[in-house]
Amino acid sequence: MAMSQTLAADGPRGPKPRHRFSKRNIFIYGTLFVVAVYYLLPLYVMVVTSLKGMPEVRLGNIFSPPLEITFEPWVKAWATACTGLNCDGLSRGFWNSVRITVPSVILSIAIASVNGYALANWRFKGSELFFTILIIGAFIPYQVMLYPIVIILREIGLYGSLTGLVIVHSIFGMPILTLLFRNYFASLPEELFKAARVDGAGFWSIYLRIMLPMSVPIFVVAVILQITGIWNDFLFGVVYTRPDTYPMTVQLNNIVNSVQGVKEYNVNMAATLLTGLVPLVVYFISGKLFVRGIAAGAVKG
Protein backbone atom coordinates (compact mmCIF):
# COMPACT_ATOMS: atom_id res chain seq x y z
CA MET A 1 0.00 0.00 0.00
CA ALA A 2 2.68 2.43 1.04
CA MET A 3 4.82 1.34 -1.89
CA SER A 4 2.17 2.10 -4.45
CA GLN A 5 1.50 5.45 -2.85
CA THR A 6 5.10 6.62 -3.12
CA LEU A 7 5.19 5.37 -6.67
CA ALA A 8 2.12 7.34 -7.57
CA ALA A 9 3.54 10.43 -5.88
CA ASP A 10 6.86 10.25 -7.68
CA GLY A 11 5.43 9.22 -10.99
CA PRO A 12 7.27 7.07 -13.46
CA ARG A 13 10.90 7.93 -13.91
CA GLY A 14 13.34 7.86 -16.77
CA PRO A 15 12.61 8.27 -20.45
CA LYS A 16 9.59 6.66 -21.97
CA PRO A 17 10.59 3.15 -22.98
CA ARG A 18 10.71 2.75 -26.71
CA HIS A 19 9.85 -0.32 -28.68
CA ARG A 20 12.86 -1.61 -30.49
CA PHE A 21 10.88 -2.35 -33.63
CA SER A 22 8.63 0.65 -33.68
CA LYS A 23 7.61 2.02 -37.08
CA ARG A 24 9.84 5.00 -36.47
CA ASN A 25 12.94 2.91 -35.82
CA ILE A 26 12.34 0.71 -38.85
CA PHE A 27 12.07 3.82 -40.98
CA ILE A 28 15.22 5.43 -39.59
CA TYR A 29 17.44 2.36 -39.66
CA GLY A 30 16.00 1.24 -42.99
CA THR A 31 16.77 4.55 -44.66
CA LEU A 32 20.24 4.77 -43.15
CA PHE A 33 20.98 1.21 -44.17
CA VAL A 34 19.93 1.74 -47.77
CA VAL A 35 21.95 4.93 -48.02
CA ALA A 36 24.95 3.23 -46.44
CA VAL A 37 24.76 0.45 -49.01
CA TYR A 38 24.65 3.07 -51.77
CA TYR A 39 27.73 4.80 -50.36
CA LEU A 40 29.64 1.55 -49.97
CA LEU A 41 28.76 0.15 -53.37
CA PRO A 42 31.46 1.98 -55.38
CA LEU A 43 34.13 0.83 -52.93
CA TYR A 44 32.85 -2.72 -53.17
CA VAL A 45 32.80 -2.61 -56.98
CA MET A 46 36.34 -1.24 -57.02
CA VAL A 47 37.62 -4.07 -54.82
CA VAL A 48 35.70 -6.77 -56.66
CA THR A 49 36.69 -5.59 -60.14
CA SER A 50 40.33 -5.25 -59.19
CA LEU A 51 40.44 -8.90 -58.12
CA LYS A 52 38.99 -10.34 -61.34
CA GLY A 53 40.79 -11.32 -64.52
CA MET A 54 39.87 -9.42 -67.68
CA PRO A 55 37.85 -12.33 -69.24
CA GLU A 56 35.71 -12.45 -66.13
CA VAL A 57 35.23 -8.68 -66.14
CA ARG A 58 34.02 -8.82 -69.75
CA LEU A 59 31.58 -11.65 -69.12
CA GLY A 60 30.20 -10.87 -65.75
CA ASN A 61 28.34 -8.30 -63.82
CA ILE A 62 30.22 -5.60 -61.98
CA PHE A 63 28.57 -6.48 -58.67
CA SER A 64 29.27 -10.20 -58.71
CA PRO A 65 32.12 -11.36 -56.49
CA PRO A 66 35.17 -12.75 -58.32
CA LEU A 67 35.07 -16.45 -59.13
CA GLU A 68 38.81 -16.66 -59.25
CA ILE A 69 40.70 -14.16 -57.17
CA THR A 70 43.79 -12.80 -58.89
CA PHE A 71 46.21 -10.15 -57.70
CA GLU A 72 47.68 -9.69 -61.14
CA PRO A 73 45.83 -6.39 -61.79
CA TRP A 74 47.32 -4.99 -58.58
CA VAL A 75 50.81 -6.02 -59.56
CA LYS A 76 50.34 -4.61 -63.03
CA ALA A 77 48.86 -1.33 -61.79
CA TRP A 78 51.71 -0.89 -59.35
CA ALA A 79 54.64 -1.99 -61.48
CA THR A 80 54.01 -2.09 -65.22
CA ALA A 81 51.00 0.00 -66.25
CA CYS A 82 51.92 2.53 -68.93
CA THR A 83 51.44 6.27 -69.01
CA GLY A 84 52.85 7.72 -72.16
CA LEU A 85 56.39 6.43 -72.52
CA ASN A 86 56.89 5.36 -68.91
CA CYS A 87 55.89 1.81 -68.16
CA ASP A 88 56.78 1.50 -64.53
CA GLY A 89 53.26 1.71 -63.22
CA LEU A 90 51.84 3.77 -60.41
CA SER A 91 54.84 3.15 -58.17
CA ARG A 92 56.55 6.18 -59.71
CA GLY A 93 53.54 8.36 -59.00
CA PHE A 94 53.27 6.97 -55.51
CA TRP A 95 56.84 7.90 -54.62
CA ASN A 96 56.44 11.29 -56.29
CA SER A 97 53.34 11.88 -54.19
CA VAL A 98 55.22 10.88 -51.05
CA ARG A 99 58.04 13.23 -51.98
CA ILE A 100 55.52 16.00 -52.54
CA THR A 101 53.23 15.35 -49.59
CA VAL A 102 55.76 14.92 -46.77
CA PRO A 103 57.69 18.19 -47.23
CA SER A 104 54.52 20.09 -48.16
CA VAL A 105 52.75 18.99 -44.99
CA ILE A 106 55.74 19.92 -42.82
CA LEU A 107 56.46 23.24 -44.51
CA SER A 108 52.86 24.40 -44.73
CA ILE A 109 52.13 23.54 -41.11
CA ALA A 110 55.36 25.14 -39.90
CA ILE A 111 54.59 28.38 -41.71
CA ALA A 112 50.92 28.44 -40.83
CA SER A 113 51.42 27.66 -37.14
CA VAL A 114 53.92 30.49 -36.78
CA ASN A 115 51.54 32.79 -38.67
CA GLY A 116 48.69 31.81 -36.42
CA TYR A 117 50.85 32.35 -33.35
CA ALA A 118 51.98 35.77 -34.53
CA LEU A 119 48.41 36.74 -35.36
CA ALA A 120 47.06 35.58 -32.01
CA ASN A 121 49.79 36.83 -29.68
CA TRP A 122 52.09 39.28 -31.45
CA ARG A 123 49.82 41.48 -33.48
CA PHE A 124 51.57 44.21 -35.36
CA LYS A 125 50.32 47.01 -37.51
CA GLY A 126 48.74 45.53 -40.62
CA SER A 127 48.77 41.94 -39.41
CA GLU A 128 44.99 41.73 -39.45
CA LEU A 129 44.92 43.19 -42.95
CA PHE A 130 47.25 40.51 -44.29
CA PHE A 131 45.17 37.88 -42.55
CA THR A 132 41.99 39.20 -44.13
CA ILE A 133 43.61 39.14 -47.57
CA LEU A 134 44.69 35.58 -46.89
CA ILE A 135 41.17 34.48 -46.01
CA ILE A 136 39.65 36.22 -49.00
CA GLY A 137 42.36 34.59 -51.10
CA ALA A 138 41.07 31.19 -50.07
CA PHE A 139 37.95 31.88 -52.11
CA ILE A 140 39.69 33.10 -55.26
CA PRO A 141 39.52 30.34 -57.90
CA TYR A 142 42.95 28.80 -58.31
CA GLN A 143 42.71 29.31 -62.05
CA VAL A 144 43.16 33.04 -61.54
CA MET A 145 46.55 32.57 -59.88
CA LEU A 146 47.84 29.63 -61.90
CA TYR A 147 49.78 31.54 -64.49
CA PRO A 148 51.32 34.24 -62.29
CA ILE A 149 52.72 31.42 -60.15
CA VAL A 150 54.10 29.73 -63.25
CA ILE A 151 55.99 32.94 -63.98
CA ILE A 152 57.24 33.31 -60.39
CA LEU A 153 58.43 29.70 -60.29
CA ARG A 154 60.10 30.04 -63.67
CA GLU A 155 61.90 33.18 -62.50
CA ILE A 156 63.35 31.42 -59.47
CA GLY A 157 64.11 28.30 -61.50
CA LEU A 158 61.72 25.93 -59.75
CA TYR A 159 59.07 25.47 -62.44
CA GLY A 160 58.51 21.76 -63.05
CA SER A 161 60.37 20.64 -59.95
CA LEU A 162 58.96 18.99 -56.87
CA THR A 163 60.29 21.85 -54.74
CA GLY A 164 58.17 24.27 -56.76
CA LEU A 165 55.07 22.18 -56.15
CA VAL A 166 55.86 22.00 -52.42
CA ILE A 167 55.94 25.80 -52.32
CA VAL A 168 52.63 26.00 -54.19
CA HIS A 169 51.00 23.62 -51.72
CA SER A 170 52.36 25.64 -48.80
CA ILE A 171 50.93 28.82 -50.30
CA PHE A 172 47.47 27.44 -50.91
CA GLY A 173 47.33 25.58 -47.62
CA MET A 174 48.16 28.76 -45.76
CA PRO A 175 44.73 30.45 -45.45
CA ILE A 176 42.84 27.57 -43.89
CA LEU A 177 45.72 26.43 -41.67
CA THR A 178 46.53 29.92 -40.47
CA LEU A 179 42.89 30.36 -39.53
CA LEU A 180 42.93 27.03 -37.71
CA PHE A 181 46.06 27.88 -35.70
CA ARG A 182 45.11 31.47 -35.01
CA ASN A 183 41.79 30.41 -33.53
CA TYR A 184 43.45 27.71 -31.49
CA PHE A 185 46.23 29.90 -30.08
CA ALA A 186 43.74 32.64 -29.33
CA SER A 187 41.73 30.18 -27.26
CA LEU A 188 44.70 29.37 -24.99
CA PRO A 189 44.76 31.32 -21.70
CA GLU A 190 46.56 34.61 -22.16
CA GLU A 191 48.14 34.45 -18.69
CA LEU A 192 50.48 31.75 -19.90
CA PHE A 193 51.80 34.02 -22.59
CA LYS A 194 52.08 36.98 -20.24
CA ALA A 195 53.89 34.95 -17.59
CA ALA A 196 56.41 33.79 -20.15
CA ARG A 197 56.89 37.37 -21.32
CA VAL A 198 57.55 38.52 -17.77
CA ASP A 199 60.13 35.79 -17.43
CA GLY A 200 61.88 37.26 -20.43
CA ALA A 201 61.02 34.71 -23.08
CA GLY A 202 60.95 36.00 -26.62
CA PHE A 203 58.93 35.23 -29.74
CA TRP A 204 60.56 31.96 -30.67
CA SER A 205 61.14 30.55 -27.22
CA ILE A 206 57.50 31.06 -26.25
CA TYR A 207 56.45 29.41 -29.50
CA LEU A 208 58.76 26.42 -29.08
CA ARG A 209 58.54 25.86 -25.33
CA ILE A 210 54.96 26.82 -24.49
CA MET A 211 52.75 26.98 -27.56
CA LEU A 212 53.99 23.89 -29.41
CA PRO A 213 53.71 21.44 -26.51
CA MET A 214 50.21 22.72 -25.75
CA SER A 215 48.85 22.39 -29.26
CA VAL A 216 49.48 18.80 -30.22
CA PRO A 217 45.78 18.13 -30.98
CA ILE A 218 45.49 20.98 -33.44
CA PHE A 219 48.73 19.88 -35.12
CA VAL A 220 47.26 16.41 -35.58
CA VAL A 221 44.14 17.91 -37.12
CA ALA A 222 46.27 20.03 -39.45
CA VAL A 223 48.38 17.04 -40.49
CA ILE A 224 45.26 15.02 -41.35
CA LEU A 225 43.78 17.91 -43.29
CA GLN A 226 46.98 18.48 -45.26
CA ILE A 227 47.86 14.86 -46.01
CA THR A 228 44.46 14.16 -47.56
CA GLY A 229 44.30 17.53 -49.29
CA ILE A 230 47.76 17.40 -50.84
CA TRP A 231 47.64 13.73 -51.73
CA ASN A 232 44.32 14.27 -53.52
CA ASP A 233 45.43 17.35 -55.42
CA PHE A 234 45.28 17.11 -59.19
CA LEU A 235 45.31 20.62 -60.61
CA PHE A 236 48.61 21.81 -59.11
CA GLY A 237 50.27 18.51 -59.90
CA VAL A 238 49.33 18.68 -63.54
CA VAL A 239 50.28 22.35 -63.90
CA TYR A 240 53.52 22.57 -61.95
CA THR A 241 55.25 19.23 -62.57
CA ARG A 242 56.60 17.35 -65.57
CA PRO A 243 55.54 13.85 -66.65
CA ASP A 244 58.36 12.18 -64.74
CA THR A 245 57.46 14.00 -61.53
CA TYR A 246 53.66 13.70 -61.81
CA PRO A 247 51.92 12.89 -58.53
CA MET A 248 49.81 9.77 -58.22
CA THR A 249 46.44 11.36 -59.03
CA VAL A 250 47.69 12.74 -62.33
CA GLN A 251 49.25 9.43 -63.24
CA LEU A 252 46.06 7.57 -62.35
CA ASN A 253 44.10 9.83 -64.66
CA ASN A 254 46.61 9.25 -67.45
CA ILE A 255 46.49 5.48 -67.01
CA VAL A 256 42.70 5.31 -66.97
CA ASN A 257 41.97 7.86 -69.65
CA SER A 258 44.77 7.01 -72.07
CA VAL A 259 43.32 6.55 -75.52
CA GLN A 260 45.65 3.92 -76.89
CA GLY A 261 45.60 0.24 -75.99
CA VAL A 262 42.90 -2.09 -74.76
CA LYS A 263 41.08 -0.86 -71.68
CA GLU A 264 41.93 -3.02 -68.71
CA TYR A 265 39.23 -2.19 -66.25
CA ASN A 266 40.58 -4.45 -63.53
CA VAL A 267 43.97 -2.73 -63.67
CA ASN A 268 42.23 0.65 -63.65
CA MET A 269 40.30 -0.24 -60.52
CA ALA A 270 43.41 -1.57 -58.79
CA ALA A 271 45.19 1.67 -59.67
CA THR A 272 42.23 3.67 -58.35
CA LEU A 273 42.25 1.79 -55.07
CA LEU A 274 46.00 2.24 -54.73
CA THR A 275 45.62 5.98 -55.22
CA GLY A 276 42.78 6.21 -52.75
CA LEU A 277 44.48 4.03 -50.19
CA VAL A 278 46.58 6.65 -48.40
CA PRO A 279 43.75 9.10 -47.67
CA LEU A 280 41.43 6.21 -46.80
CA VAL A 281 43.91 4.81 -44.29
CA VAL A 282 44.38 8.28 -42.80
CA TYR A 283 40.62 8.66 -42.65
CA PHE A 284 39.91 5.34 -40.97
CA ILE A 285 42.74 5.69 -38.47
CA SER A 286 41.99 9.28 -37.54
CA GLY A 287 38.23 8.75 -37.21
CA LYS A 288 36.71 11.59 -35.24
CA LEU A 289 39.77 13.82 -35.63
CA PHE A 290 39.15 13.92 -39.38
CA VAL A 291 35.63 15.17 -38.75
CA ARG A 292 36.98 17.70 -36.29
CA GLY A 293 39.53 18.83 -38.83
CA ILE A 294 37.12 19.52 -41.63
CA ALA A 295 34.57 21.02 -39.28
CA ALA A 296 37.19 23.26 -37.66
CA GLY A 297 38.41 24.32 -41.07
CA ALA A 298 34.92 25.05 -42.26
CA VAL A 299 32.65 26.25 -39.50
CA LYS A 300 34.90 28.55 -37.56
CA GLY A 301 35.45 30.72 -40.63
Next chain:
Amino acid sequence: MASTMSSAAKRPSRLFRNLSAKIASVPMILTALVVFVGGTLWTVLYSFTNSRLLPRLKFVGLDQYERLWATPRWLVSIENLAIYGILSLIFSLVIGFVLAALLDQKIRFEDTFRTIFLYPFALSFVVTGVVWQWLLNPDFGVQAVVRSLGWESFAFDPLYNSSIVIYGVLIAALWQGTGFVMCLMLAGLRGIDEDIWKAARVDGIPAWRTYLFIVLPMMRPVLVTTLVIIAAGIVKVYDLVVAQTSGGPGIASEVPAKYVYDYMFFAQNLGQGFAASTMMLLSVAIIIVPWAYLEFGRRR
Protein backbone atom coordinates in the same frame (compact mmCIF):
# COMPACT_ATOMS: atom_id res chain seq x y z
CA MET B 1 70.52 64.34 -37.41
CA ALA B 2 72.16 63.61 -34.10
CA SER B 3 68.98 64.32 -32.22
CA THR B 4 67.00 61.87 -34.32
CA MET B 5 69.69 59.29 -33.72
CA SER B 6 69.51 59.70 -29.98
CA SER B 7 65.73 59.61 -29.95
CA ALA B 8 65.83 56.43 -31.98
CA ALA B 9 68.16 54.95 -29.43
CA LYS B 10 65.80 55.87 -26.60
CA ARG B 11 62.68 54.52 -28.24
CA PRO B 12 63.18 51.93 -30.95
CA SER B 13 61.41 52.78 -34.15
CA ARG B 14 57.95 51.33 -34.65
CA LEU B 15 59.21 49.30 -37.55
CA PHE B 16 61.47 47.24 -35.31
CA ARG B 17 58.93 46.57 -32.60
CA ASN B 18 57.84 42.96 -32.70
CA LEU B 19 60.61 42.34 -35.18
CA SER B 20 60.61 38.55 -34.76
CA ALA B 21 56.88 38.40 -35.35
CA LYS B 22 57.28 40.47 -38.48
CA ILE B 23 60.11 38.34 -39.81
CA ALA B 24 58.14 35.20 -39.04
CA SER B 25 55.18 36.61 -40.95
CA VAL B 26 57.15 37.31 -44.11
CA PRO B 27 55.88 34.16 -45.89
CA MET B 28 52.31 35.13 -45.05
CA ILE B 29 52.79 38.72 -46.16
CA LEU B 30 54.44 37.62 -49.40
CA THR B 31 51.65 35.13 -50.09
CA ALA B 32 48.95 37.67 -49.38
CA LEU B 33 50.48 40.51 -51.35
CA VAL B 34 52.43 38.85 -54.16
CA VAL B 35 50.40 35.75 -54.92
CA PHE B 36 46.84 36.60 -53.90
CA VAL B 37 46.67 40.33 -54.62
CA GLY B 38 49.47 40.56 -57.17
CA GLY B 39 48.58 37.39 -59.03
CA THR B 40 44.91 38.29 -59.25
CA LEU B 41 45.57 41.81 -60.48
CA TRP B 42 48.12 40.49 -62.97
CA THR B 43 45.66 38.01 -64.45
CA VAL B 44 42.89 40.59 -64.66
CA LEU B 45 45.26 43.07 -66.31
CA TYR B 46 46.53 40.57 -68.87
CA SER B 47 43.00 39.48 -69.70
CA PHE B 48 42.75 42.74 -71.65
CA THR B 49 45.74 41.86 -73.84
CA ASN B 50 46.11 39.61 -76.85
CA SER B 51 48.73 37.39 -75.19
CA ARG B 52 49.03 34.07 -76.93
CA LEU B 53 52.00 31.80 -76.24
CA LEU B 54 53.63 34.29 -73.88
CA PRO B 55 52.08 37.11 -71.87
CA ARG B 56 52.49 40.41 -73.72
CA LEU B 57 51.22 43.80 -72.71
CA LYS B 58 49.46 44.71 -75.93
CA PHE B 59 46.03 45.87 -74.93
CA VAL B 60 43.04 44.98 -77.05
CA GLY B 61 40.28 46.18 -74.76
CA LEU B 62 37.43 43.74 -74.27
CA ASP B 63 38.23 41.64 -77.34
CA GLN B 64 39.05 38.53 -75.33
CA TYR B 65 35.76 38.77 -73.47
CA GLU B 66 33.80 39.25 -76.68
CA ARG B 67 35.51 36.22 -78.16
CA LEU B 68 34.91 34.28 -74.95
CA TRP B 69 31.18 34.87 -74.96
CA ALA B 70 31.01 33.99 -78.65
CA THR B 71 32.72 30.62 -78.13
CA PRO B 72 30.21 27.74 -78.00
CA ARG B 73 32.48 25.77 -75.69
CA TRP B 74 32.43 28.54 -73.08
CA LEU B 75 28.66 28.85 -73.31
CA VAL B 76 28.31 25.09 -72.82
CA SER B 77 30.69 25.32 -69.86
CA ILE B 78 28.64 28.06 -68.24
CA GLU B 79 25.40 26.20 -68.84
CA ASN B 80 26.88 23.03 -67.35
CA LEU B 81 28.20 24.89 -64.36
CA ALA B 82 24.77 26.46 -63.78
CA ILE B 83 22.94 23.12 -63.96
CA TYR B 84 25.57 21.30 -61.94
CA GLY B 85 25.86 24.11 -59.44
CA ILE B 86 22.19 24.64 -58.71
CA LEU B 87 21.36 20.93 -58.53
CA SER B 88 24.36 20.01 -56.43
CA LEU B 89 23.58 22.86 -54.02
CA ILE B 90 19.98 21.74 -53.63
CA PHE B 91 20.66 18.02 -53.45
CA SER B 92 23.67 18.13 -51.20
CA LEU B 93 21.91 20.47 -48.76
CA VAL B 94 18.71 18.40 -48.70
CA ILE B 95 20.40 15.01 -48.56
CA GLY B 96 23.02 16.26 -46.10
CA PHE B 97 20.36 17.70 -43.81
CA VAL B 98 18.11 14.65 -43.94
CA LEU B 99 21.01 12.31 -43.18
CA ALA B 100 22.13 14.55 -40.34
CA ALA B 101 18.60 14.66 -38.92
CA LEU B 102 18.37 10.86 -39.11
CA LEU B 103 21.72 10.46 -37.38
CA ASP B 104 20.64 12.92 -34.71
CA GLN B 105 17.84 10.64 -33.44
CA LYS B 106 20.08 9.13 -30.74
CA ILE B 107 20.46 6.01 -32.80
CA ARG B 108 22.84 3.14 -32.34
CA PHE B 109 25.85 2.73 -34.63
CA GLU B 110 25.91 6.45 -35.27
CA ASP B 111 29.68 6.42 -35.66
CA THR B 112 29.55 3.54 -38.13
CA PHE B 113 26.98 5.28 -40.31
CA ARG B 114 28.87 8.56 -40.19
CA THR B 115 32.11 6.85 -41.12
CA ILE B 116 30.40 5.25 -44.12
CA PHE B 117 28.77 8.47 -45.32
CA LEU B 118 31.93 10.50 -44.99
CA TYR B 119 34.59 8.19 -46.42
CA PRO B 120 34.09 9.28 -50.06
CA PHE B 121 35.05 12.78 -48.96
CA ALA B 122 38.53 11.51 -48.12
CA LEU B 123 38.94 10.33 -51.72
CA SER B 124 40.12 12.62 -54.46
CA PHE B 125 37.92 13.81 -57.30
CA VAL B 126 40.09 11.84 -59.70
CA VAL B 127 39.38 8.61 -57.85
CA THR B 128 35.68 9.52 -57.65
CA GLY B 129 35.54 10.30 -61.35
CA VAL B 130 37.26 7.08 -62.36
CA VAL B 131 35.05 4.91 -60.16
CA TRP B 132 31.86 6.43 -61.45
CA GLN B 133 33.10 6.24 -65.00
CA TRP B 134 33.28 2.50 -64.42
CA LEU B 135 29.92 2.22 -62.63
CA LEU B 136 28.18 4.20 -65.37
CA ASN B 137 29.90 2.30 -68.17
CA PRO B 138 26.97 1.22 -70.39
CA ASP B 139 28.53 -2.12 -71.40
CA PHE B 140 29.50 -3.33 -67.94
CA GLY B 141 28.06 -1.01 -65.33
CA VAL B 142 24.63 -0.34 -63.87
CA GLN B 143 22.87 -0.34 -67.24
CA ALA B 144 24.29 -3.76 -68.20
CA VAL B 145 23.41 -5.23 -64.82
CA VAL B 146 19.80 -4.04 -64.93
CA ARG B 147 19.49 -5.34 -68.50
CA SER B 148 20.87 -8.72 -67.52
CA LEU B 149 18.18 -8.94 -64.86
CA GLY B 150 15.61 -8.96 -67.63
CA TRP B 151 14.74 -5.32 -68.27
CA GLU B 152 16.17 -5.30 -71.80
CA SER B 153 15.19 -1.79 -72.78
CA PHE B 154 16.64 -0.13 -69.67
CA ALA B 155 18.81 2.80 -70.69
CA PHE B 156 21.05 4.66 -68.29
CA ASP B 157 24.26 5.80 -69.91
CA PRO B 158 24.75 9.43 -68.89
CA LEU B 159 28.43 9.45 -69.78
CA TYR B 160 27.75 8.64 -73.43
CA ASN B 161 24.71 10.81 -73.90
CA SER B 162 25.61 14.45 -74.36
CA SER B 163 22.24 15.77 -73.22
CA ILE B 164 22.47 14.21 -69.74
CA VAL B 165 26.21 13.79 -69.20
CA ILE B 166 26.35 16.58 -66.62
CA TYR B 167 23.93 14.60 -64.44
CA GLY B 168 26.38 11.72 -64.50
CA VAL B 169 29.02 14.07 -63.14
CA LEU B 170 26.50 15.33 -60.58
CA ILE B 171 25.83 11.79 -59.29
CA ALA B 172 29.54 11.27 -58.68
CA ALA B 173 29.96 14.67 -57.04
CA LEU B 174 27.04 14.07 -54.70
CA TRP B 175 28.43 10.70 -53.69
CA GLN B 176 31.73 12.36 -52.84
CA GLY B 177 30.50 15.48 -51.10
CA THR B 178 27.20 14.93 -49.27
CA GLY B 179 28.91 13.27 -46.31
CA PHE B 180 30.77 16.49 -45.67
CA VAL B 181 27.59 18.55 -45.79
CA MET B 182 26.00 16.04 -43.44
CA CYS B 183 28.85 16.51 -40.97
CA LEU B 184 28.48 20.28 -40.99
CA MET B 185 24.72 19.97 -40.55
CA LEU B 186 25.15 17.49 -37.74
CA ALA B 187 27.46 19.92 -35.96
CA GLY B 188 24.77 22.57 -36.43
CA LEU B 189 22.02 20.31 -35.09
CA ARG B 190 24.10 19.38 -32.05
CA GLY B 191 24.54 23.06 -31.32
CA ILE B 192 20.79 23.53 -30.84
CA ASP B 193 19.53 23.63 -27.31
CA GLU B 194 17.73 20.49 -26.09
CA ASP B 195 15.11 22.71 -24.47
CA ILE B 196 13.87 23.84 -27.88
CA TRP B 197 12.99 20.25 -28.64
CA LYS B 198 11.31 19.77 -25.26
CA ALA B 199 9.28 22.93 -25.72
CA ALA B 200 8.19 21.88 -29.19
CA ARG B 201 7.20 18.45 -27.91
CA VAL B 202 5.20 19.93 -25.06
CA ASP B 203 3.37 22.11 -27.54
CA GLY B 204 2.61 19.02 -29.58
CA ILE B 205 4.37 20.22 -32.73
CA PRO B 206 5.24 17.29 -34.99
CA ALA B 207 8.94 16.61 -35.48
CA TRP B 208 9.07 17.53 -39.18
CA ARG B 209 7.48 20.90 -38.48
CA THR B 210 9.93 21.53 -35.67
CA TYR B 211 12.78 20.84 -38.07
CA LEU B 212 11.39 22.96 -40.84
CA PHE B 213 10.15 25.98 -38.94
CA ILE B 214 12.21 26.10 -35.76
CA VAL B 215 15.47 24.20 -36.12
CA LEU B 216 16.36 25.19 -39.69
CA PRO B 217 15.96 28.93 -39.08
CA MET B 218 18.09 28.56 -35.94
CA MET B 219 20.82 26.89 -37.98
CA ARG B 220 21.13 29.84 -40.31
CA PRO B 221 24.84 30.49 -39.62
CA VAL B 222 25.79 26.87 -40.33
CA LEU B 223 23.57 26.81 -43.41
CA VAL B 224 25.11 29.97 -44.80
CA THR B 225 28.67 28.76 -44.18
CA THR B 226 27.87 25.42 -45.80
CA LEU B 227 26.30 27.19 -48.74
CA VAL B 228 29.35 29.37 -49.27
CA ILE B 229 31.73 26.42 -49.01
CA ILE B 230 29.76 24.31 -51.48
CA ALA B 231 29.35 27.23 -53.86
CA ALA B 232 33.05 28.10 -53.83
CA GLY B 233 33.84 24.43 -54.48
CA ILE B 234 31.38 24.23 -57.37
CA VAL B 235 33.07 27.03 -59.30
CA LYS B 236 36.38 25.23 -58.98
CA VAL B 237 35.11 21.86 -60.26
CA TYR B 238 37.77 20.52 -62.58
CA ASP B 239 39.45 17.22 -61.74
CA LEU B 240 36.14 15.37 -61.46
CA VAL B 241 35.19 16.23 -65.03
CA VAL B 242 38.69 15.54 -66.35
CA ALA B 243 38.76 12.10 -64.76
CA GLN B 244 35.18 11.09 -65.43
CA THR B 245 34.42 12.37 -68.91
CA SER B 246 37.40 14.45 -70.14
CA GLY B 247 34.80 17.01 -71.07
CA GLY B 248 33.06 14.66 -73.46
CA PRO B 249 31.20 13.39 -75.31
CA GLY B 250 32.36 16.17 -77.59
CA ILE B 251 32.19 19.30 -75.46
CA ALA B 252 29.04 18.28 -73.62
CA SER B 253 30.49 18.20 -70.10
CA GLU B 254 33.00 21.04 -70.30
CA VAL B 255 33.29 23.35 -67.29
CA PRO B 256 34.87 26.83 -66.97
CA ALA B 257 37.90 25.64 -64.96
CA LYS B 258 38.76 23.18 -67.71
CA TYR B 259 38.33 25.87 -70.35
CA VAL B 260 40.84 28.04 -68.51
CA TYR B 261 43.37 25.26 -68.17
CA ASP B 262 43.09 24.12 -71.77
CA TYR B 263 43.46 27.61 -73.22
CA MET B 264 46.38 28.48 -70.97
CA PHE B 265 48.41 25.30 -71.28
CA PHE B 266 47.27 23.56 -74.49
CA ALA B 267 45.78 26.03 -76.91
CA GLN B 268 48.51 28.56 -76.17
CA ASN B 269 45.97 31.29 -76.04
CA LEU B 270 46.77 32.89 -72.71
CA GLY B 271 44.53 35.91 -73.21
CA GLN B 272 41.45 33.69 -73.52
CA GLY B 273 42.50 31.76 -70.44
CA PHE B 274 42.95 34.97 -68.45
CA ALA B 275 39.60 36.34 -69.59
CA ALA B 276 37.86 33.08 -68.68
CA SER B 277 39.53 32.94 -65.27
CA THR B 278 38.56 36.56 -64.62
CA MET B 279 34.97 35.59 -65.33
CA MET B 280 35.33 32.81 -62.77
CA LEU B 281 36.66 35.30 -60.26
CA LEU B 282 33.71 37.55 -60.96
CA SER B 283 31.23 34.75 -60.36
CA VAL B 284 32.88 33.87 -57.05
CA ALA B 285 32.82 37.53 -56.06
CA ILE B 286 29.09 37.61 -56.75
CA ILE B 287 28.65 34.78 -54.26
CA ILE B 288 31.20 35.84 -51.65
CA VAL B 289 30.80 39.60 -51.39
CA PRO B 290 27.16 39.60 -50.20
CA TRP B 291 27.96 36.84 -47.74
CA ALA B 292 31.04 38.59 -46.37
CA TYR B 293 29.03 41.78 -46.10
CA LEU B 294 26.26 40.05 -44.15
CA GLU B 295 28.63 38.04 -42.02
CA PHE B 296 31.30 40.58 -41.15
CA GLY B 297 29.79 43.91 -42.05
CA ARG B 298 27.12 43.61 -39.39
CA ARG B 299 29.54 43.08 -36.52
CA ARG B 300 31.09 46.48 -36.87
